[in-house]
Amino acid sequence: MEFRSYRASLSRSQGRExxxxxxxxxxRQDEATGKPGKRVRRGLATRDRGEAESLVQEVxxxxxxxxxxxxxxxxxxxxxxxxxxxxxxxxxxxxxxTNFAAVRDEIIxxxxxxxVRKVLLLGTTGxxxxxxxxxxxxxxxxxxxFPSTSTAKTTIADTExxxxxxxxxxxxxxxxxxxxxDNVEECLSAAVLxxxxxxxxxxxxxxxxxHVNQRFRxxxxxxxxxxxxxxxxxxxxxxxxxxxxxxELGFIDLGPSDVLLASIPDRLRAISQxxxxxxxxxxxxxxxxxxxxxxxxxxxxxxLLREDEDFHEIADDIMDEIERRFDAIQVGAVRxxxxxWPLSWSWENGDRREFIRAxxxxxxxxxxxxGRLLTPxxxxxxxxxxxxxxxxxxxxxxxxxxxxxxxxHSPNSVAAIPTSVSRRFAEVDAVLLVDNATQPxxxxxxxxxxxxxxSGNASKLLICFTHFDGVRGDNLPTAEAKEQHILASAENVLxxxxxDLGPVAAKALRRRLENxxxxxxxxxxxxxxxxxxxxxxxxxxxxxLAAIDLVVERPAPVPVRPVYDRLNxxxxxxxxxxxxxxxxxxxxxxxxxAGVTKEHWTRVKALSRRLAQxxxxxxxxxxxxxxxxxxxxxxxxxxxxxxxxxSGPEPSESEKEQVFDLFAEKLHGRLLELATLxxxxxxxxxxxxxxxxxxxxxxxxxxQIIAQDVYDKAxxxxxxxxxxxxxxxxxxxxxxxxxxxxxxxxxxx
Numbered sequence: 001m002e003f004r005s006y007r008a009s010l011s012r013s014q015g016r017e018x019x020x021x022x023x024x025x026x027x028r029q030d031e032a033t034g035k036p037g038k039r040v041r042r043g044l045a046t047r048d049r050g051e052a053e054s055l056v057q058e059v060x061x062x063x064x065x066x067x068x069x070x071x072x073x074x075x076x077x078x079x080x081x082x083x084x085x086x087x088x089x090x091x092x093x094x095x096x097x098t099n100f101a102a103v104r105d106e107i108i109x110x111x112x113x114x115x116v117r118k119v120l121l122l123g124t125t126g127x128x129x130x131x132x133x134x135x136x137x138x139x140x141x142x143x144x145x146f147p148s149t150s151t152a153k154t155t156i157a158d159t160e161x162x163x164x165x166x167x168x169x170x171x172x173x174x175x176x177x178x179x180x181x182d183n184v185e186e187c188l189s190a191a192v193l194x195x196x197x198x199x200x201x202x203x204x205x206x207x208x209x210x211h212v213n214q215r216f217r218x219x220x221x222x223x224x225x226x227x228x229x230x231x232x233x234x235x236x237x238x239x240x241x242x243x244x245x246x247x248e249l250g251f252i253d254l255g256p257s258d259v260l261l262a263s264i265p266d267r268l269r270a271i272s273q274x275x276x277x278x279x280x281x282x283x284x285x286x287x288x289x290x291x292x293x294x295x296x297x298x299x300x301x302x303x304l305l306r307e308d309e310d311f312h313e314i315a316d317d318i319m320d321e322i323e324r325r326f327d328a329i330q331v332g333a334v335r336x337x338x339x340x341w342p343l344s345w346s347w348e349n350g351d352r353r354e355f356i357r358a359x360x361x362x363x364x365x366x367x368x369x370x371g372r373l374l375t376p377x378x379x380x381x382x383x384x385x386x387x388x389x390x391x392x393x394x395x396x397x398x399x400x401x402x403x404x405x406x407x408x409h410s411p412n413s414v415a416a417i418p419t420s421v422s423r424r425f426a427e428v429d430a431v432l433l434v435d436n437a438t439q440p441x442x443x444x445x446x447x448x449x450x451x452x453x454x455s456g457n458a459s460k461l462l463i464c465f466t467h468f469d470g471v472r473g474d475n476l477p478t479a480e481a482k483e484q485h486i487l488a489s490a491e492n493v494l495x496x497x498x499x500d501l502g503p504v505a506a507k508a509l510r511r512r513l514e515n516x517x518x519x520x521x522x523x524x525x526x527x528x529x530x531x532x533x534x535x536x537x538x539x540x541x542x543x544x545l546a547a548i549d550l551v552v553e554r555p556a557p558v559p560v561r562p563v564y565d566r567l568n569x570x571x572x573x574x575x576x577x578x579x580x581x582x583x584x585x586x587x588x589x590x591x592x593x594a595g596v597t598k599e600h601w602t603r604v605k606a607l608s609r610r611l612a613q614x615x616x617x618x619x620x621x622x623x624x625x626x627x628x629x630x631x632x633x634x635x636x637x638x639x640x641x642x643x644x645x646x647s648g649p650e651p652s653e654s655e656k657e658q659v660f661d662l663f664a665e666k667l668h669g670r671l672l673e674l675a676t677l678x679x680x681x682x683x684x685x686x687x688x689x690x691x692x693x694x695x696x697x698x699x700x701x702x703x704q705i706i707a708q709d710v711y712d713k714a715x716x717x718x719x720x721x722x723x724x725x726x727x728x729x730x731x732x733x734x735x736x737x738x739x740x741x742x743x744x745x746x747x748x749x
Contacts, residue, residue, distance in 0.1 A: 006063040008056050010049075011041060011316075019044050019052035021059055027069050027093055031306055031609065034692025041316055042088045043323075043340055058085045087338040092178065095614050098343070100173040101158075104382045107171040107346045110162065110400055117548050118400040120424050122417075123434035124444045125406030128466035128523065130159075132434055133403050135523045135541060137161055137387035144356045147403065148365045148375075149524075156215045158380035158420075159363070159403040161387065163396055168355040168385035169348045170332075172362045174377045177319075177341040179615055183216040183376075184318050186606070188268070188311065189302050196272040196301060201265035208264065212602075213620040215405075216376045221322055223254050223371025225261030252328045254371045257321050264314060271311055275304045299601065303694050325374055331358050342377075352385075359383060391527055391538040397549055402428065407444035415447050416626035419617055419672060425457045426669050429552040432544075437465035437482075437519065440489045449509055450497055451630070454637040456664030458508035462516045462547055463490075464540075469521030469533060479536070483519055501634060502641045504660055516551070518544045558658055560651040562643035563747040566734065570718060572639045573733045576631035577717040583627055584711060588703040601699040608691040608702060617680045628715050629675040632733065636671070637664050647747060659746075666740045674736055678714040678729070686710045 008023035020043050024030075028038035044055050058081045062068045068077055071093045077086050110116070123129040130147045139146045147159055191208040199207070209219040219225075279300040305311045326334060332347030345362065349355045360369070362378050388396040402424060407417060425431065431452060435445050452458050471482045490513055498506030518540040521533060528534040586596035588604065599622065607619040617625040640660050651659070680687075686709035693702045716726045741748045 006037075008059040008063060010052055010056050017047045019046055019049065021052075021056050021088065023059060023063060025089075026063060026066075029688070031613075031691070034688070034694075039312055040088070041312075041319075042091075045084055045340060055082055055085055058082055059089060062089045083338075091339050097614060098176060100379045103173050103344050104160070104171045104380055107344070108162065108169055108382050108384050111164065111398060113398065116398045116400060117430060117552065118402065118428040119430045119432050119548055120402045120421075120428040121404075121432050121434060122421065122448045123406060124436065124442060127406070127434045127436045127445075129403055129406065129434045131524050132432075132464060132466065132520070133159075133161065133401055135527070136389055136392075136399070136401065136545075137163075138389045138392070139356070139387075140526070141524060145366060146356050146359060146363060148363055156376070156405050157363075157378040159401075160380065160382040161399075161401040161403070162382065162384035163387050163399045164384040165386060167348050167350040168352060168383065169346070170355070170359050170381065170383045171344055171346040172359075172381045173344045173379045174342050174374075175379045176615075177337075177339070178613070180322065180377060181315065181319060182609070182613075182615075183211055184218070184315050184322075185306070185311075187211050187216065187218055188315060188318075189305055191264070192268045192272045192305060192311070193298060193301065195265065195269040196276055196298075204265040204268060205261060218318070218376070219370055220365065220373040220375050221325060221371070221377070222257045222261060222318070226258045252325065252372050256324075257371060260317055260321060267310070267314055271305070271308060272301070275301055275308065278304065299698065300695065302602075322377070325372070328372070329361070355385070389541070391529065391541065392545065393542070397545055399548070407448060415443065415621065416623050416630040417444075417447055417451050418623060419626045419629065419676070422451055422455065422626065422629070422668070422672060425452070425455055425460070426665070429460065430462055430548050431457065431460045432462045432464060432548075434464050434466060437468045437486050437521075438470045440465060440486045441493045446493050446497070449493065450501065450505075450634070453497060453505035453509055454501055454630075454633045454664065455668035456637075456661035456666075457668075458505070458512060459661065460551055461509065461512040462518070462544065462551065463513060464518045464520060464544060466520055466523065468519040468537075479519075486519070487513065487517070502638050504641045504657055505637070508657060508661070516547050518547075555654075555658055557662075558651065558655045559648070560655055560659055561647040561745055561747055562640075562656075562659060562663075563645045563647055563749060564639065564741075565644050565749060568639055568642075568644075569636070569734055569737060569748070570730060572635040573632070573730055574718045576628075576635040577715045577729070579631045579635075580628050580715050581711065581717060583631075584624065585707060587622075588707055589700070590703055590707055601702070604699075604702060604706070605691065608687050608706065611680055611687040612684065612691040614680075614684065617676065624711070625672075625675050625679045628679055629672045632671050632675065633664075633668060636667060636737065640664055640667075644749075659744075662744050663740065663746055666744055667737065670736045670740055671733075674732060678732075679710065683710045683714060686713075 006024050006026050008021050011020040011022040012018075020041055022039075022041045024037045025040050027036055028040070029036060030038045044052050046052050046055070062077065062081065062085070067073060068089070071090065074086065074090045077090070110118070121129045121133065130149045131141075133147055134141060134149070141149075187208050187210075190212060191204050194204050194207040205225060209224075210217050282300070326342055329345065331349075332345050334342050335344045335346070337343050347355070347358055349358070359381070360366070361372065362374050362381055364373055364375060388394075404421065405418075407421075433445060433448055435441065449461075452461050465486055468479075468482065471485065473485070476482045476485055491510075494506045494510050494513070497509065520537045520540050522537060527538055529538055582593065583596075585591040586593040587599045589598040603619065603622060607622045607624075610616040610619050611624075617623070640663050686705060689709065690702045690705040693705070713725050714729075716723065716729050718726050718730050738748055740746075
């Protein structure tokens with residue numbers, strides 16, 4: 001390896017009293033170049049300049065001695081250097097993932113009693129999942145505003161609510177520093193490109209404030225700054241008169257943030273102009289080929305930004321402002337990593353009002369609180385306490401409600417749902433699909449139904465149609481007519497699912513639609529039981545609670561044994577691999593297919609970065625792990641419904657369905673593990689290679705690497721011509737099916 005000299009320096013941001021160390025790490029990979037030399041800036045936890053300079057000298061000793069450039073040398077370093085220096089230098093030298101759910105479990109474990117019912121809520125953005133949660137837990141939509149709602153994407157973190165006795169308790173976990181920094185830099189990059197295209201200061205800041213996938217919103221944390229008015233804020237316009245005041249979250253001086261935000265447009269514009277000239281000179285661009293070179297120029301500009309010190313200084317300033325928000329937390333305990341980044345916050349209080357107000361800092365989207373919120377930094381929030389609905393039974397059933405990000409508005413009904421969602425199917429007792437009655441059974445809801453059926457979890461399904469009061473039409477004079485109108489849309493969907501996944505899937509879903517569907521309206525306000533609409537909705541919600549309690553009742557195992565042919569399994573794997581390839585090659589721009597649009601290079605690059613860093617297995621709607629799992633699960637589920645024979649007496653139809661569902665349910669988790677292993681864990685170096693491609697032609701090169709070095713090796717199409725990759729893939733899928741077959745008493749010949 002070529003030797004490079006590394007030196008650390010002392011750093012201090014304007015307005016901050018603490019000192020930081022700044023250096024290029026000799027081992028950690030720099031995202032901009034794909035080579036060692038990642039820029040690291042960490043606080044030294046001291047305000048004393050002399051002590052800070054001494055710590056920087058120790059960092060320089062580590063940088064100068066290559067024997068410490070190995071993770072195994074940490075124990076030796078701990079005997080010689082300050083623990084702060086050791087933690088900073090050895091941080092992330094070995095990639096690691098934080099199990100945020102386990103962190104929350106340490107503080108508030110889920111109840112383990114037999115009467116607990118875990119309910120996973122699914123639904124499209126804006127369908128009313130979180131509004132329904134408010135009704136179930138009894139929080140006021142005006143004075144409490146928990147959980148937060150809006151017509152746009154609101155819930156982005158896992159929200160877990162436990163019905164329990166005693167005081168109210170909460171634990172919040174936060175994304176890692178690197179993930180937050182990555183989002184900040186992507187927002188900054190988008191803002192620089194906006195400046196490059198001639199956008200004004202206001203538009204540049206808007207690009208900075210909201211990440212392109214709308215999951216990270218900097219203005220929640222920093223405020224809107226001095227130049228952007230608060231009109232058009234994200235809170236629900238109907239929720240007026242709330243008693244939440246900014247000072248109740250503790251004092252934060254927004255002056256430094258406003259000064260920073262006011263300076264950013266000019267600073268970014270200067271960077272864009274300077275780097276654009278460098279790119280134009282390198283590409284030798286002329287006026288005639290300006291349009292042809294536009295995309296190349298933008299990608300080169302993005303690459304150069306990651307290497308530009310002025311760009312990183314702005315990111316440093318923003319990160320400092322983000323960390324300053326944690327200083328204003330006055331209640332609860334903040335647990336930090338060894339590098340000083342917040343890992344979790346927890347608190348317990350018997351006063352419901354005080355409790356809700358403290359939690360709002362981590363969950364709210366209320367515009368008067370912008371500049372004081374930490375909501376975009378939260379990976380998950382779990383609360384527990386004596387929650388109850390005003391209209392509900394006494395006592396309320398013991399529930400655990402699991403709410404998460406909406407499924408989005410994918411135009412493709414066969415799109416895969418996120419792996420974070422499908423992993424929870426096995427953990428919960430019921431899956432509550434919340435759908436908008438005014439536009440029922442759109443693509444994302446259909447995708448959820450398909451996933452539940454193919455995974456053998458259709459018996460867990462409950463469907464709640466919200467906005468029932470908004471269903472209107474001259475041909476719909478009665479509530480019954482409205483219900484039948486909605487159910488007709490659902491029946492069309494079930495027929496389509498039956499054609500793709502088989503009659504057993506359609507039958508199981510139809511049974512749940514008949515016996516576990518509910519229609520509610522007006523749930524965004526307190527329910528008035530003195531009105532017919534309020535009485536009807538309360539009756540439906542009461543029925544929903546009863547259905548949740550009954551859904552866990554499973555029939556006893558039946559002594560029947562289906563027999564399957566291995567050859568048919570091989571054909572199912574082949575069909576799954578072909579479907580996966582057909583879904584992804586057009587999206588990468590390597591093939592043409594009607595109805596499939598090539599993904600923009602920035603989205604593919606963002607996907608490759610997340611898989612290269614090991615943070616996530618998806619980016620927005622780009623979900624290769626989930627897609628492979630979906631293809632395998634669907635094709636194997638069709639096979640499950642068609643055994644070549646039955647060993648023993650011929651079972652009844654209900655017995656067959658029970659056996660099929662058990663087999664599919666057990667396979668679901670194992671196939672997801674296999675897809676994760678093959679697409680993500682075994683292909684990290686290929687994803688890194690794809691992300692690190694730079695310069696002219698890098699978009700095509702990145703697509704080829706993903707197609708050939710990731711997908712073709714992870715999910716090769718079995719063929720008459722054998723190859724090591726094809727054989728291994730086929731044998732691994734067959735091995736998973738064999739193991740599960742043995743576990744559930746199914747024969748595979």
